[in-house]
Amino acid sequence: MAHSKLVRDLVAAIGAGAVKAEPVDLTLFSKDAGVTRGEVRAVTFPVDAAGVSAVVKVAKRHGVPVVARGAGTGLSGGAVPADPSVLVVTMRMNSIEVDADNGAAWVGPGVVNLDLSRHTAPLGLYFAPDPSSQAACTIGGNVANNSGGPHCLAEGNTSVHILGVEFVDADGVVQVVGGLAPDMNGLDVRGVMVGSEGTLGIITRVLVRLSPIHPAVRTMLFAFSDVASAAATVSDVIAAGVVPAALEMLDRPLIRAVENFVHAGLPVDAAAMLLAEVTGHPAGIAAEADLIVATAERHGAFDTRVAADQAERDLLWKARKSAFGAIAQIAPDYYLHDTVIPRTRLVEVLEAIYEIARRHELLVLNTIHAGDGNLHPKFAYDGSDPDQVRRVKAAADEVVRVSLAAGGALSGEHGIGLEKRDLMGLSFSAVDLDAQARLREAFDPDKRFNPGAMLPAGSRCFDFGRVSMGSPLDQVSTRPGVGT
Amino acid sequence: MTALKSTVARLFGRFAAEVPGAPRAEFTFAPTTAEETAAILDFAAEHRLTVLPWGAGTHRIGESWVPDVLLSTRSLGGIDWRPDDLTVVVGAGVTVADLEARMADRRQTAVLPENPGPATVGGVVAAAASGWRRLRFGPTRDRMLEVVAATGDGRVIRGGGQVVKNVSGYDLPRLFTGSRGSLGVITRVCLKLWPQGSAAATIAVDDAERAGAVIHRPLAVLQTPGGVAVYLTGTAAEVEAQAATLGGSPTEGLVWPDRPHGPVEISLRVPPARIGEAVALVAAAGFVAAHGVGEVLAAGSFGAAEVSGWRVWAESVGGGLVVATAPEGFGVDPWGMAPPSLPLQRRIKAAFDPVGIMVPGRLPGGL
Numbered sequence: 001m002a003h004s005k006l007v008r009d010l011v012a013a014i015g016a017g018a019v020k021a022e023p024v025d026l027t028l029f030s031k032d033a034g035v036t037r038g039e040v041r042a043v044t045f046p047v048d049a050a051g052v053s054a055v056v057k058v059a060k061r062h063g064v065p066v067v068a069r070g071a072g073t074g075l076s077g078g079a080v081p082a083d084p085s086v087l088v089v090t091m092r093m094n095s096i097e098v099d100a101d102n103g104a105a106w107v108g109p110g111v112v113n114l115d116l117s118r119h120t121a122p123l124g125l126y127f128a129p130d131p132s133s134q135a136a137c138t139i140g141g142n143v144a145n146n147s148g149g150p151h152c153l154a155e156g157n158t159s160v161h162i163l164g165v166e167f168v169d170a171d172g173v174v175q176v177v178g179g180l181a182p183d184m185n186g187l188d189v190r191g192v193m194v195g196s197e198g199t200l201g202i203i204t205r206v207l208v209r210l211s212p213i214h215p216a217v218r219t220m221l222f223a224f225s226d227v228a229s230a231a232a233t234v235s236d237v238i239a240a241g242v243v244p245a246a247l248e249m250l251d252r253p254l255i256r257a258v259e260n261f262v263h264a265g266l267p268v269d270a271a272a273m274l275l276a277e278v279t280g281h282p283a284g285i286a287a288e289a290d291l292i293v294a295t296a297e298r299h300g301a302f303d304t305r306v307a308a309d310q311a312e313r314d315l316l317w318k319a320r321k322s323a324f325g326a327i328a329q330i331a332p333d334y335y336l337h338d339t340v341i342p343r344t345r346l347v348e349v350l351e352a353i354y355e356i357a358r359r360h361e362l363l364v365l366n367t368i369h370a371g372d373g374n375l376h377p378k379f380a381y382d383g384s385d386p387d388q389v390r391r392v393k394a395a396a397d398e399v400v401r402v403s404l405a406a407g408g409a410l411s412g413e414h415g416i417g418l419e420k421r422d423l424m425g426l427s428f429s430a431v432d433l434d435a436q437a438r439l440r441e442a443f444d445p446d447k448r449f450n451p452g453a454m455l456p457a458g459s460r461c462f463d464f465g466r467v468s469m470g471s472p473l474d475q476v477s478t479r480p481g482v483g484t
Numbered sequence: 485m486t487a488l489k490s491t492v493a494r495l496f497g498r499f500a501a502e503v504p505g506a507p508r509a510e511f512t513f514a515p516t517t518a519e520e521t522a523a524i525l526d527f528a529a530e531h532r533l534t535v536l537p538w539g540a541g542t543h544r545i546g547e548s549w550v551p552d553v554l555l556s557t558r559s560l561g562g563i564d565w566r567p568d569d570l571t572v573v574v575g576a577g578v579t580v581a582d583l584e585a586r587m588a589d590r591r592q593t594a595v596l597p598e599n600p601g602p603a604t605v606g607g608v609v610a611a612a613a614s615g616w617r618r619l620r621f622g623p624t625r626d627r628m629l630e631v632v633a634a635t636g637d638g639r640v641i642r643g644g645g646q647v648v649k650n651v652s653g654y655d656l657p658r659l660f661t662g663s664r665g666s667l668g669v670i671t672r673v674c675l676k677l678w679p680q681g682s683a684a685a686t687i688a689v690d691d692a693e694r695a696g697a698v699i700h701r702p703l704a705v706l707q708t709p710g711g712v713a714v715y716l717t718g719t720a721a722e723v724e725a726q727a728a729t730l731g732g733s734p735t736e737g738l739v740w741p742d743r744p745h746g747p748v749e750i751s752l753r754v755p756p757a758r759i760g761e762a763v764a765l766v767a768a769a770g771f772v773a774a775h776g777v778g779e780v781l782a783a784g785s786f787g788a789a790e791v792s793g794w795r796v797w798a799e800s801v802g803g804g805l806v807v808a809t810a811p812e813g814f815g816v817d818p819w820g821m822a823p824p825s826l827p828l829q830r831r832i833k834a835a836f837d838p839v840g841i842m843v844p845g846r847l848p849g850g851l
Binding site for chain 2: 101102103156159160169180181182183189192195238239242243287342344369410414428431439440443455
C-alpha cells in the first residue's frame with residue numbers, strides 16, 4: 001500500500017527495516033495484554049537513543065504523539081495509544097553492559113527481565129524485580145510501570161533497583177539522570193521517571209542495580225480449609241516482624257485452574273493456599289521458616305509442604321506465575337484489578353470481594369501478593385455476552401471502591417495506563433491531580449508522549465469536577481495475555 | 485514593610501514563633517497543619533517573600549542567607565504507627581529520635597539516620613539524609629510511601645499512598661525526598677518500616693573488600709582511621725555464623741562511628757568501586773567511608789584548592805563532592821558541577837513553586 005508522508009519520513013530517518021506500517025502490523029501493535037485497543041499510525045524499532053530521537057523529531061513535525069512499548073505484556077493499556085500514535089518498540093535496544101565491580105549494569109529497555117538475571121547469574125548477581133511475566137516483559141516496561149512481582153515484598157518495587165535512566169525528551173534531546181554514585185545532585189528526576197508510564201520521555205537505557213544471589217532459599221506451601229485462615233496467617237507473619245521474600249495466596253478456583261494447567265501437585269481440596277519463600281543466609285532463614293510454619297499451623301493449615309529441591313521450587317513458582325494462562329481454560333475472558341490494601345485488612349476485603357462476586361453472579365479467582373496486600377481478583381466471563389460484561393464492569397468498580405475505602409491504592413504494580421486513568425479522581429483530589437499534570441508539563445508541555453495515559457483529561461487547571469467512574473470494559477475486545 | 489507586617493500579624497499572628505538557632509527572618513511561623521502552612525505560603529508567594537522551611541537546622545549546606553519567612557515544622561506533629569502493617573504516618577516536625585524510640589518496643593525501624601541528634605523526619609526526608617544501614621535497606625527515599633506537602637504556590641498536595649506498594653501517579657514521595665524545601669514544605673509522610681533483627685554485632689576486620697565478598701548482605705561496612713568494621717543483624721544463629729566466616733571477634737550490638745566534625749566537612753560521593761581512591765585522598769583527616777555505597781564523609785582543616793582538586797577527581801569518575809560546612813569565605817561552591825538536567829529541574833521546581841519563593845538558589849546549579 002502507499003504509505004503516508006509520516007511513514008516515509010520515519011523510513012528516511014531510521015531506515016525501512018526499522019519501520020512497519022502494514023495493516024497487520026498496525027493491528028498487532030494496537031493493544032497490550034489488557035482489554036483496551038488503540039490506533040497506531042506506524043510502528044518503529046529504533047536501535048539506540050539517536051534512533052529514538054529521530055523518531056520523536058519526525059513525530060513532532062507531524063504533530064503525532066509517541067508511545068513506547070516493550071513486550072506488550074502490560075495489563076493497564078500503558079502501551080496502547082489513546083490517540084493515533086507512532087509506537088517506539090524497544091525490543092531492538094537490548095544490550096547489556098555489566099559493571100560487576102559496582103554491582104550494576106547499563107541495559108537497553110528492550111532486554112527481557114529474566115534474560116538479564118540469566119546473563120548476570122554466573123557473576124552471582126541478579127535483577128530483583130520479578131513480575132510474573134518476567135520471561136517476556138522488558139526492563140523498559142518494568143521501569144515505566146515501576147513493576148513489582150512476588151519478590152518485591154522484601155526486595156522492593158523496580159524503583160529501588162534503578163540507579164539511572166537515559167531518555168529522549170520531548171525535543172528529541174538525550175538526557176541522563178542518576179548514576180552509580182549515591183545521592184546525585186539536585187532533584188530526583190530518576191525517581192520521577194520510574195513509574196511515569198512513558199509520559200515524560202522515551203527510556204533508551206537503564207542503569208540497574210544488581211543484587212547478590214541469596215545463598216539459601218526455602219519455599220513452602222500451606223493449604224487451608226478457609227480463606228480467612230490463610231489471610232490471617234499472612235497478617236500475623238507480617239505483624240510478627242518477619243518480611244519473607246515472598247508470601248503469595250491463591251484461592252480454590254485458582255488452585256484448581258492452575259493445577260489442571262501445570263500439574264504441580266497443588267492442594268485442590270484447599271479453600272486457599274499460601275506460597276511462602278524465605279531467602280538469605282542459611283543460618284538465618286531457618287528461624288523465619290519456623291515462624292511461618294508455626295503461624296500457618298496455628299491458623300489450621302492442614303497440609304504443609306517444603307520444596308525439596310530447586311526443581312520443586314521452580315514447579316511451585318511456575319504454578320503461581322501461570323495463574324493468568326490457567327484461567328483461559330475456564331472462561332474466554334477475564335478482567336482484573338490490581339488494587340492494594342493495608343495488609344491487616346486482607347480478611348475483610350477478601351470477604352467483600354466474594355460477596356461482590358456472589359451478588360453479580362460471577363466467578364472470581366484470586367491470586368494475591370498477600371504479603372504486601374496487593375490484590376489481583378479476576379472475574380471470569382464471556383466477552384460476547386453483554387450482560388456478563390455489564391456485571392463484570394459493575395463488580396470491578398466495586399472492588400476498586402472497597403479497596404480504596406479500606407485505605408488502599410488503585411494500582412500496586414500494573415500501572416494506571418488507560419485502564420484506571422479515569423479512576424484517579426477516586427484516589428486523589430483535583431489539586432493533587434493538577435500538581436501531577438504540572439509535573440508532566442515540566443517534561444512534556446505539548447503532551448507528545450503517551451498523552452492518554454495515567455492522568456484523566458482535565459487534570460490541569462481544575463477544569464473537571466468529580467471524575468466519573470471509568471468504563472475500560474467498554475473497549476473490551478480480547479482474550480487474556482501474559483500477566484503478572 | 486510596616487503595612488505588610490500588620491497584615492501578617494492579623495492573618496498569621498497566631499503562628500508566630502521563636503526558633504532558637506534559626507536565621508532571624510522577618511517573619512517566623514510554626515503552623516500546626518498543612519492547610520495553615522499552605523495559607524502562609526500562598527501569602528508569601530503573593531508578596532514575593534522568600535521562605536526557608538526549618539526542622540532542626542541539622543542539614544544546612546554551606547548557606548548563610550536570611551529568608552523573609554522562616555517556617556518551622558516543629559508544630560507539625562503526630563505519629564500514627566501501624567505496627568501490624570509495618571507503616572507509620574508521621575508529622576514532619578517529629579524528631580527521628582522520638583519516632584524510632586516510639587517503635588523500639590516492637591523492634592521496628594524506619595531505618596533513618598542513626599544518632600540523629602535533634603533532626604526531624606521532615607528535615608531528613610527533605611535533605612535525603614540516609615543512615616549507615618542503607619547498604620542493606622537502601623536510602624531514606626526507599627522508605628517513602630506517601631508525602632503531603634504545602635507547595636510554593638500555597639496548595640496542599642498529596643502523592644503516593646499509605647500502603648507498601650503503589651504505582652498510582654508520579655512518584656512525588658521520591659521527588660520531594662532531597663528537594664531541600666525547593667518545591668514546598670513537607671508536612672507529613674508515610675514511611676515503610678522494617679523489623680529489626682533479634683541479634684546484632686559489630687566486627688572489626690582488616691579488609692573491607694574481602695568482608696563485602698564473604699558476608700551476605702551486611703547492614704554496613706564502614707571504614708574509619710581506626711580500621712574497618714562490618715555490621716551484622718539477623719537471628720542469633722545467622723549473626724554468629726556470619727561472624728565466624730569473618731573470623732574477627734564480634735562486639736555485641738551496633739557500634740556506629742561518630743560523623744566526623746571539623747572546620748571543613750565534606751561528602752565525597754563516588755561509584756562504590758572507587759571508594760578506595762576516595763579514602764586515600766582524605767586518609768590523613770577524620771573520615772567515615774561507607775563501602776558498597778560509595779560515600780566518604782570527611783572533616784578537617786582542608787584548604788579550598790585541596791577540596792577543589794578532590795571535587796575535580798570525583799566528578800571525573802561520575803560522582804561529586806559536597807561541601808557541607810566551611811568557614812565564611814571558603815570560596816568553594818557547596819555542590820560543584822550543576823546536573824546536566826538542570827533546565828528540566830528548573831521547570832520541575834516551577835511546577836510547584838512558580839513564583840520562586842522557596843529557598844531560591846539552594847540546590848545545585850543555583851536552582
